Amino acid sequence: QLQLVESGGGLVQPGGSLRLSCAASGFTLDYYAIGWFRQAPGKEREGVSCISSTGGSTNYAASVKGRFTISRDNAKNTVYLQMNSLKPEDTAVYYCAARRFRTCILSERMYDYWGQGIQVTVSS
Numbered sequence: 001q002l003q004l005v006e007s008g009g010g011l012v013q014p015g016g017s018l019r020l021s022c023a024a025s026g027f028t029l030d031y032y033a034i035g036w037f038r039q040a041p042g043k044e045r046e047g048v049s050c051i052s053s054t055g056g057s058t059n060y061a062a063s064v065k066g067r068f069t070i071s072r073d074n075a076k077n078t079v080y081l082q083m084n085s086l087k088p089e090d091t092a093v094y095y096c097a098a099r100r101f102r103t104c105i106l107s108e109r110m111y112d113y114w115g116q117g118i119q120v121t122v123s124s
Contacts, residue, residue, distance in 0.1 A: 002026040002113055004096050009118035012086055016122070020081040022096030022115060029053075033099040034072065034079040037108055038092035038120075047106030048094070049081060059104050064090075086122045093117040 008020040022034065035050035049060045049070040058070050069082040079096060095118075097111035 004098060004113055004115035006094060006096055006115045006118040009094060009120045011121045011123065013124050014087060014122055016086050017082070017084045018086065018120060020083065020094055020096075020118065020120070022079045022081075024077045024098065028074075029072070029077050029079065029098065030074050031100070031102065033101055033104045034070075035097045035099065035104070035106060035108070035111055036070065036079075036081045037095045037097060038090075039095070039117075040089075040092040043092075045095070045108055047108065050104040050106050051079060052104045053102040057104050059106050061106065083120070086120075088122050090120065091122050092120060094120050 003025045005023050012018050031053050033052050036048040037045050038048050039045040051058045051070045055072050067085045072079040096115045098113040099111045
């Protein structure tokens with residue numbers, strides 16, 4: 001059974017940091033590009049960041065560039081999203097997704113497998 005599981009979310013104060021993890025089971029991520037998406041209450045889901053299968057190419061939404069860093073450890077079958085300088089507007093449910101191609105694209109319709117999502121709340 002192909003599964004993606006996010007972890008590392010929670011409540012953090014503005015300016016704080018969190019690291020999200022996306023672990024795969026039932027398949028190897030070596031040949032998959034991975035994306036992180038988020039959905040805030042009352043808003044559509046948006047792309048946050050993605051990474052190619054080799055990790056050699058990354059992409060970020062303008063709203064998170066310079067604050068978030070995506071990385072992957074294929075040996076651990078896991079992708080990470082390091083989130084620094086968090087703002088209240090980063091509050092959302094964060095999803096990781098896998099795409100059956102090597103290239104990184106920040107479009108949710110291009111992804112085949114999705115995690116269940118994890119809540120990130122930035123509040124004082």
